[in-house]
Amino acid sequence: MAGIPITGSLVGDSSRPGQRTWANAIVRWLFICISLLFIAAVLLAPLATVFIMALSRGIEAYLHAFADPDTLAAIRLTLITAAVVVPVNTVFGLAAAWAIAKFEFRGKSVLITLIDLPLAISPVISGMIFVLLFGLHGWFGVWLQEHNLSIIFALPGIMLATMFVTFPYVARELIPLMQQLGNNEEEAAITLGAGGWMTFFRVTLPKVRWGLVYGMVLCNARAMGEFGAVSVVSGHIRGLTNTMPLHIEILYNEYNFVGAFAVASLLTLLAAVTLVIKTLVERTGYRRR
Amino acid sequence: MSIVLDQVTKHYAGLPVVNDVSLDIGDGEFFVLLGPSGSGKSTLLRAIAGLSGVDHGRIALHGRDVTHVAARKRGVGLVFQNYALFQHMTVADNIEFALRVRRMRAKARRERRRELLRLVALEGMDERLPAQLSGGQQQRVAVARALAHKPEVLLLDEPFGALDAKIREELRRTIRQVQRELGITTVLVTHDQEEAFAMADRIGIMHLGRLLEMGAPHELYSSPATRFVATFLGAANLFLARRTPDGIQIGATTVAAAERAGGERENEVVTVVRPEEVELAATRAALSSGYLASGTVDEVVFTGALERLRVRLEKHQEHTPLLSSGEADSTPTLQVTRTQHEQRGFEVRPGQQVAVGVRRVHVLPTPLSSFTACASSAARAEALTHQPLLAELVARMKTRIGTRIEPQLGLADAPCQGRDTFVGTTVISSGELCAQEAEWLLRRGARDLLALPPQAQVPHRVLIHWVGEAARSATLAISASVLRHVPAEAVYVGIVPGDAAGTGHGQGMRELLDARSEAQAAHGLDMRTELHYGEGERQLALRLAEAPGQMLILGVTALADFTTRFQALLQGPWPVLIVRRGRA
Numbered sequence: 030m031a032g033i034p035i036t037g038s039l040v041g042d043s044s045r046p047g048q049r050t051w052a053n054a055i056v057r058w059l060f061i062c063i064s065l066l067f068i069a070a071v072l073l074a075p076l077a078t079v080f081i082m083a084l085s086r087g088i089e090a091y092l093h094a095f096a097d098p099d100t101l102a103a104i105r106l107t108l109i110t111a112a113v114v115v116p117v118n119t120v121f122g123l124a125a126a127w128a129i130a131k132f133e134f135r136g137k138s139v140l141i142t143l144i145d146l147p148l149a150i151s152p153v154i155s156g157m158i159f160v161l162l163f164g165l166h167g168w169f170g171v172w173l174q175e176h177n178l179s180i181i182f183a184l185p186g187i188m189l190a191t192m193f194v195t196f197p198y199v200a201r202e203l204i205p206l207m208q209q210l211g212n213n214e215e216e217a218a219i220t221l222g223a224g225g226w227m228t229f230f231r232v233t234l235p236k237v238r239w240g241l242v243y244g245m246v247l248c249n250a251r252a253m254g255e256f257g258a259v260s261v262v263s264g265h266i267r268g269l270t271n272t273m274p275l276h277i278e279i280l281y282n283e284y285n286f287v288g289a290f291a292v293a294s295l296l297t298l299l300a301a302v303t304l305v306i307k308t309l310v311e312r313t314g315y316r317r318r
Numbered sequence: 319m320s321i322v323l324d325q326v327t328k329h330y331a332g333l334p335v336v337n338d339v340s341l342d343i344g345d346g347e348f349f350v351l352l353g354p355s356g357s358g359k360s361t362l363l364r365a366i367a368g369l370s371g372v373d374h375g376r377i378a379l380h381g382r383d384v385t386h387v388a389a390r391k392r393g394v395g396l397v398f399q400n401y402a403l404f405q406h407m408t409v410a411d412n413i414e415f416a417l418r419v420r421r422m423r424a425k426a427r428r429e430r431r432r433e434l435l436r437l438v439a440l441e442g443m444d445e446r447l448p449a450q451l452s453g454g455q456q457q458r459v460a461v462a463r464a465l466a467h468k469p470e471v472l473l474l475d476e477p478f479g480a481l482d483a484k485i486r487e488e489l490r491r492t493i494r495q496v497q498r499e500l501g502i503t504t505v506l507v508t509h510d511q512e513e514a515f516a517m518a519d520r521i522g523i524m525h526l527g528r529l530l531e532m533g534a535p536h537e538l539y540s541s542p543a544t545r546f547v548a549t550f551l552g553a554a555n556l557f558l559a560r561r562t563p564d565g566i567q568i569g570a571t572t573v574a575a576a577e578r579a580g581g582e583r584e585n586e587v588v589t590v591v592r593p594e595e596v597e598l599a600a601t602r603a604a605l606s607s608g609y610l611a612s613g614t615v616d617e618v619v620f621t622g623a624l625e626r627l628r629v630r631l632e633k634h635q636e637h638t639p640l641l642s643s644g645e646a647d648s649t650p651t652l653q654v655t656r657t658q659h660e661q662r663g664f665e666v667r668p669g670q671q672v673a674v675g676v677r678r679v680h681v682l683p684t685p686l687s688s689f690t691a692c693a694s695s696a697a698r699a700e701a702l703t704h705q706p707l708l709a710e711l712v713a714r715m716k717t718r719i720g721t722r723i724e725p726q727l728g729l730a731d732a733p734c735q736g737r738d739t740f741v742g743t744t745v746i747s748s749g750e751l752c753a754q755e756a757e758w759l760l761r762r763g764a765r766d767l768l769a770l771p772p773q774a775q776v777p778h779r780v781l782i783h784w785v786g787e788a789a790r791s792a793t794l795a796i797s798a799s800v801l802r803h804v805p806a807e808a809v810y811v812g813i814v815p816g817d818a819a820g821t822g823h824g825q826g827m828r829e830l831l832d833a834r835s836e837a838q839a840a841h842g843l844d845m846r847t848e849l850h851y852g853e854g855e856r857q858l859a860l861r862l863a864e865a866p867g868q869m870l871i872l873g874v875t876a877l878a879d880f881t882t883r884f885q886a887l888l889q890g891p892w893p894v895l896i897v898r899r900g901r902a
Contacts, residue, residue, distance in 0.1 A: 221463070236406065
C-alpha cells in the first residue's frame with residue numbers, strides 16, 4: 030500500500046494492528062457466530078434430543094428403562110470391556126512409545142505406521158478380521174471348537190475388537206511427548222545411581238503422566254462407544270453379548286424410544302464425565318509445564 | 319590421576335566421533351574440553367559418565383577401570399545444559415534423589431541437602447518447584463543435585479549455554495568456588511573460549527574427534543602447535559614465512575625466533591601473529607616494531623576497551639602471504655586490535671594508509687606449510703589444484719596452493735626448470751609415470767611429495783610406514799599434522815621380513831612399540847599398530863588394496879632403486895605422501 034493507509038476501506042481498517050475498528054469487530058463477531066451456530070446445529074441439538082426423548086414419558090419411565098435386566102447386562106458388559114481394554118492398551122502404549130521415542134531400531138517406521146492402522150481402517154473391517162481369524166470358518170475356528178473355546182460372539186471377541194480399535198490412543202499421545210521431553214532427566218537419574226525400574230517409576234512416569242491420563246481418557250471414550258467393530262463380532266445376543274451402543278440400536282429398532290434414549294443418555298453422560306476429566310487433566314498439565 | 323582415558327574411540331555410523339583420545343586429569347583439577355560443535359567433546363563426556371559406551375580404549379576413574387561399569391555405578395555427577403531437573407519434584411526432592419537411591423536416613427538427607435543448598439547459595443528454596451525458579455537458580459539446583467552423593471568426579475556439559483551473560487558470569491564464579499572448596503576433579507565441556515579461559519586449570523581442544531592440544535590457558539594462547547588451535551582460541555593471523563639462519567623472515571622484516579632455530583635448514587613455516595601483536599603507524603619510520611608491510615584500513619569497529627580493525631595488506635613479498643585471519647573470506651585481511659592507549663597515540667580512519675609492524679611472531683611447529691602442484695604442463699598443474707582431496711586439505715589447513723611447471727619432469731638427467739629449491743609439499747598426480755617423476759623430484763631436492771589419484775577423497779584410514787630410521791621422526795611429525803586435519807584412523811604398519819616364525823620378529827615388535835610411544839610423546843598422536851610379515855612394498859600395496867578410503871604416509875631415506883621399488887605403490891587409487899629425510 031506504499032505506506033499510505035487507505036482510510037475508510039474495510040481492508041485498511043481491519044488490518045491496522047492493535048486498533049479496534051468497526052470492521053474489526055464485525056469480522057470477529059461473524060466468526061464467533063458462525064462457530065456457535067454450527068455447534069448448536071450439529072452438536073447441541075442432537076444431544077438435547079437425546080435427553081428430551083429419554084425424559085419424554087417422565088422420570089418414572091426413564092428410571093424404569095434401567096430396570097430391564099438386558100439393559101443392565103449391556104451396561105455391565107461395556108464397563109467390563111473398558112476395564113480390561115484400557116489398562117491393557119495403557120501398558121502397550123507405554124511400551125510402544127518408550128521403544129519409539131528412546132531407541133533406534135530397524136522397522137521403527139513400520140511400527141509407527143502399524144500403530145496408526147486402526148485409525149485408518151473402517152471399524153467394520155476391524156471386526157471382520159477377528160471373525161475371519163476366530164470364526165467358525167476362520168483360520169483357528171476348528172481348533173477353537175475342538176477345545177470348546179469361544180471367542181467370536183462372546184466376551185473375548187468383543188474385548189479383542191475393542192482393543193484393536195482403541196490401541197493407537199495412548200501410544201499416539203505419548204510418542205510425541207516423550208520425543209519432545211528427551212532423555213536428559215532419565216540420564217540424570219541414572220548418573221545419580223537409580224536403576225531401570227526406579228528411573229521409570231520415579232522419573233519417566235511422572236514426567237509423562239498427564240499425557241498418559243489424556244491418552245487413557247480418549248481410549249476409554251472410544252472403548253465404551255465403539256459400535257462397528259463390536260457389532261460384527263458380538264452376535265447381538267441379548268443380555269449376553271450386547272454392549273451399550275448395540276443395545277441402544279436394538280431398543281430403537283423395537284420402537285422402544287424411551288429405553289433407547291435412556292441408555293443413550295447414560296452413554297452420553299459417561300462421555301461427558303470423560304470429557305470433564307480430560308479438560309481437568311489438560312488444565313492441570315498445562316499449569317504444571 | 320582422577321580420570322585416565324586411554325585411546326578412547328567411539329564411532330557413529332562408521333565415522334569416528336571420538337578418535338583415539340588419551341588424557342590424564344589430575345586430582346582436583348578443573349579441566350575444560352573446548353571445541354566447536356560436532357568435535358566430539360560431548361560424546362567424550364558422556365563416555366566418561368557411562369551414558370554411552372566406547373568402541374575401543376579404556377576409561378579409569380581414580381585408578382578403577384570403569385570402561386564396562388554401568389553409569390549408575392561410576393559415582394560421577396553430571397550437569398546438563400538444559401538442567402534436566404525432575405520437574406515434578408521440589409528442589410529438596412531433586413537434591414535428595416541420589417541419597418534416597420542410597421537409602422540414606424531422612425535426617426542425614428536433610429543435613430546434606432542444607433549443606434548443598436548453602437554451597438550453591440540457594441538456602442530456603444527447598445520447597446520450590448523447578449518451574450518456579452529462574453534458569454540460573456535451576457542450574458544451581460542441578461549442580462547441588464549432582465554433588466549430593468559425593469561423586470569423585472563432576473562433569474558439566476555446557477552448563478551455561480541456556481543462560482544470559484550476567485547470570486552466566488555469576489554461576490561461573492559459584493561453580494569455580496564450589497569446585498575449589500570441595501577439591502573435586504571437574505570436567506567442563508564448552509564451545510566458548512572465554513568460558514574456558516576463565517575457568518580452566520587446563521584446556522584440551524577437540525576437533526574432528528581428536529584431542530588436538532592441551533595445556534594451561536596462557537600456554538595454549540601464546541604458543542599453539544596447530545593452525546586450528548591458533549585460530550579457534552582467540553583471533554589469529556596466519557602467515558607463511560621463511561625460517562632463515564637469522565630468524566623468521568616475515569614480510570620485510572626478520573624476527574628473532576624464540577623457538578628452536580638451529581638444526582633445520584632454511585625452510586617455509588607457518589606463523590601466528592595475534593591481532594594485539596600488530597602495530598600500526600603513519601610511516602615505516604614511526605613503527606617501534608619490525609616493519610611487515612603497508613596496508614589500507616578497511617574497517618574500524620569500536621568495542622569499548624578495544625578497537626578492532628581490518629587492514630588490507632599490499633602485495634609486498636612473494637614469500638609472506640597472509641593465509642587467513644580465522645574467517646572464510648577469499649582475500650584475507652589482517653585483524654588488528656588496539657587498546658585505548660594505542661588509539662590515542664595514532665588515530666585511524668577507514669581508507670587510511672598505514673604502516674604495519676609486528677611485535678611478536680609465533681612459529682607453528684607443523685611441518686606442513688603450503689602445497690605446490692607440479693606437472694609438465696600448465697593445464698595439468700591447474701587440473702591438479704582442483705583435485706578434491708587436495709582442495710579439501712588446503713581449505714582445512716587454511717593454506718595456499720601454488721603451481722610449478724617442469725616440462726622435463728621425469729626425464730633422466732634433465733635439470734630443474736625452476737630454481738632447485740622446493741617449498742612446502744610438492745603435489746604430483748598418481749599414475750604409471752608417478753614413481754619416475756617422484757624419484758626425479760626427490761633427487762632434485764623435494765622433501766615432501768604427495769602423489770594424488772584424480773578422484774581420491776578424504777581418507778578415513780591413514781597407514782604410516784617408513785624405510786630407514788632417518789626418516790622416522792619427520793614421518794611421524796607429518797603424519798600427526800595430517801591427522802589433525804583429517805578425521806581418520808592412524809595405523810602404523812610394521813613389516814617384518816620373512817614369515818611369522820622368522821628371526822626379525824623381536825626387532826619388528828620393538829620398532830613398532832618405539833614408533834607408538836614416540837608418536838604419542840613427541841606429537842600427541844595416538845595410533846594403532848599392525849604387524850605384517852613379508853616384503854615391505856608388497857605388504858603395503860596389499861593393505862592399501864584391501865579397502866577403499868585409505869592413504870599412505872611413507873618415509874624414505876635412500877633413493878636407490880626408488881622407481882622399481884615403489885612403482886606399484888604409486889600407481890594405485892590411493893594417495894601417497896612421501897617424506898624424504900636424511901642421507902643414506
